[in-house]
Amino acid sequence: MIPVPVTELPLSGTTVVDVSHLAAGPWCTMVLADLGADVIKIERPGIGDMSRTAGGVYAGQDSAVFLALNRNKRSVAVDLKDPEGREIVRRLVEGADVFVENLRAGKTAELAIDYDTLSARNPGLVYASISAFGADPSGPYAGLPGNDPIIQALSGAMSITGEQDGPPARQGVSVPDFGAGMMAAFSIVSALLGRQATGRGRKLELNLLDVEIFALGPRAQEHLITGEDQPRLGSAHPQFAPYQAFRARDGRYLYIAAINEKFWRLLCDALEDPGLAADPDYATNVDRCRHREALVSLLETRLAARDRDEWLAMLERHGVPCGPVNTLTEAMADPQVRHNELLVELPRPGAATLPTVALPLHLDGERVAVRRTPPRVGEHTDEVLAEFGLHGTQRVAP
Structure with missing residues (x-):
């Protein structure tokens, strides 16, 4: 160039x-x-x-x-x-x-x-x-x-x-x-x-x-509306779920950002679990945030069954927003970078x-x-x- x-x-x-x-x-x-x-x-x-x-x-x-x-x-x-x-x-x-x-x-x-x-x-x-x-x-x-x-x-x-x-x-x-x-x-x-x-x-x-x-962007606006302090959630997002990093079988992490109902259904398809998609506790993003602890525990168990790159290939094939949690070494060598x-x-x-x-x-x-x-x-x-x-x-x- x-x-x-x-x-x-x-x-x-x-x-x-x-x-x-x-x-x-x-x-x-x-x-x-x-x-x-x-x-x-x-x-x-x-x-x-x-x-x-x-x-x-x-x-x-x-x-x-x-x-x-x-x-x-x-x-x-x-x-x-x-x-x-x-x-x-x-x-x-x-x-x-x-x-x-x-x-x-x-x-x-x-x-x-x-x-x-x-x-x-x-x-x-x-x-x-x-x-x-x-x-x-x-x-x-x-x-x-x-x-x-x-x-x-x-x-x-x-x-x-x-x-x-x-x-x-x-x-x-x-x-x-x-x-x-x-x-x-x-x-x-x-x-x-x-x-x-x-x-x-x-x-x-x-x-x-x-x-x-x-x-702070939306985090500041949310506080100004509610007057509430927000908790620390690690890699998770306070307003969306599942929207965080998960550990795979090989100990490496991937990030899943199922921001809405469409992507939640696609994630369930990738997990080959139609029953999960039908569970009323997880029907909407509001429901998933309300039951975040149970949902994260369930997904952690499922995702621990395969290595990171296997999951990434499956999730990408189903159109689920996801990505590897790269180290700096991996990021600098990333093919897109x-x-x-x-x-x-x-x-x-x-x-x-x-x-x-x-x-x-x-x-x-x-x-x-x-x-x-x-x-x-x-x-x-x-x-x-x-x-x-x-x-x-x-x-x-x-």
Whole structure:
């Protein structure tokens, strides 16, 4: 498959100055970069984004966390504690379209890179601020540290995640971080679209807590209607049954999602049990949810009679929505994932390529390419400063 040329990407010609770090901000700006934006990543000289040393898995000197969030960007090493460094950032913003930050509350004003200061120099600037709890300094959690698991706990998401008789569990992926990053990217593109008509930039404020509660979706709406807390149900769904993972004879799991009466009858056909389909206790989804415990026990016994792949073949043949509960190894090798060409090779200077996950988007049938490896700290400082007419500026990179 031929990659889309960078000049044909939707955000080609858009310049983003990015002073964010760790997860939500860099995820946002990587999506913008994948779509063609020129993302100038501002990093501390010598140290760089703290995600470079986050976690315990590395390829070369950079962590898997950094590599997953920072492709297609250029790095400029600038010391924001130095007045000259701050002025360089302000000069870069004068020629940019977007500014993204997720610094602690009050820090941008302290550094004079806040919205009022930067928009005075560039009225068309789209300024995106991502925080943990909200930008209002009078908020009850203003100034408190907040990260992904804390947000999961506060939002209620952790209370409905985990096995029924077990403790609350953290979601396996960082939904607040990556949800906020995607929401920020969407909001930025929306603001850029609006700017075409007005010529005016916008100040965008998002926080991880709001995003995670928004992501609760129907679970939040159900609570607001009933006023009731919802139990943890493991892999099951509170409103549908059978709609959960089941263990097969070989110890591997499959997921069955018989969401309505049609699929329930098809499941009964696959189980070769017409009497089950006629049982009034399971006639409707409401009935099946009411008798969930007995139904799950019955299905667990039936499904333990065959290996997982045998059941999947039978269920698929009868049209029952189902799928294997893959490990990550199985998921990355899944034939549909491979067919979709979602895994691409990340270029690594002086080393073998590294597989990574591409943007899940095709443009006119073509995959969006990885154009740049995640940068070294300050790798593009001279290049970018020269482009912005700052070539004579005193060096601030190591």
